[in-house]
């Protein structure tokens with residue numbers, strides 16, 4: 176079957192879990208000829224790679240595969256912005272940039288967002304109640320995190336809709352299957368527009384306010400060794416990471432709860448289960464299905480020779496269903512004892528926004544269930560976005576009463 180495993184196949188994109196299960200059991204280090212990368216699926220391997228930045232580099236955009244660079248010289252424009260993202264840097268640069276982000280993104284700032292999150296949630300649900308239904312993705316799961324991260328960054332709320340187009344363009348490339356010509360074009364357009372937007376915003380911003388941009392600029396002024404381009408680039412990262420992923424958590428999470436009425440009933444009966452339910456939803460169908468690392472030296476994984484420079488895709492979604500780590504992994508059980516899911520990664524790149532994503536999801540899902548006693552899926556097989564490394568629905572129409 177190995178030869179038939181193609182994660183880019185539309186069928187596998189709708190439900191990649193049977194393919195992951197096969198790979199986990201039979202070829203835990205699988206060379207995908209289609210993706211031109213190794214695909215790693217067992218929890219233990221994925222976790223080991225995540226905590227080994229020496230052997231597995233995150234610097235995916237500094238080391239563009241030569242064949243791709245020859246075919247698409249314009250990839251350099253895309254890479255120039257992406258390679259400054261903390262998520263794609265290795266120590267010591269990563270340590271420096273993560274320090275910049277940590278200074279701005281403190282737990283206190285995250286907690287202080289709760290009333291604002293509640294307010295946005297209530298407004299969005301009012302609108303859905305009036306209409307008797309909504310597309311959960313377009314009308315709820317996208318606008319909520321986008322509005323919240325925009326508020327944190329100090330972006331005017333009128334500009335949020337524009338962010339959607341740019342962010343989708345970047346996601347199609349970053350979350351896709353790497354080499355598609357169209358997605359590079361799109362990502363280039365999205366990144367150029369968003370970088371220009373932030374440059375302009377930063378020019379006007381200098382020296383005021385408590386928003387993340389002002390806090391990062393203050394660090395730059397103190398001589399903390401960040402270039403202006405690094406600040407701009409990491410603003411783009413925050414905006415992008417701050418909403419694509421949480422949109423997927425809300426969409427995937429609600430979809431799976433509605434398909435598991437017993438679990439939903441448990442949660443409705445005891446809302447204190449919400450934090451555990453969110454963790455289980457993150458495990459069961461994580462918004463970031465996989466990450467791409469690069470072998471920084473010649474290595475061997477499960478007896479397979481991995482050469483320096485090879486791309487290594489670590490599938491967080493496959494690891495989260497590994498029966499070696501989780502009992503009955505394909506069951507959604509919101510009362511499951513916590514095991515360590517890898518939805519937010521692990522090690523030095525552990526998600527900076529995990530606390531914010533959890534807070535948003537808890538407030539949003541709790542309010543949604545309180546507000547509507549009846550939530551009905553209008554499509555049993557909604558469309559998934561055609562991405563391998565992100566996992567999210569394109570639309571999720573529901574009726575609510």
Ligand code: HEM
Nearest residue numbers: 261262416417420421424462518519520524526527528532
């Ligand atoms: C459910 C929502 C989210 C999920 C599933 C998620 C997932 C992840 C994962 C898997 C990584 C590790 C990447 C790696 O090892 O290469 C990561 C890193 C990161 N995330 Fe998130 N994320 C979410 C929400 C957010 C939010 C709301 C923000 C910011 C506002 C954010 C900002 C970041 C940043 C800046 C990094 C890079 C950290 C570093 O490289 O040190 N994420 N995220």
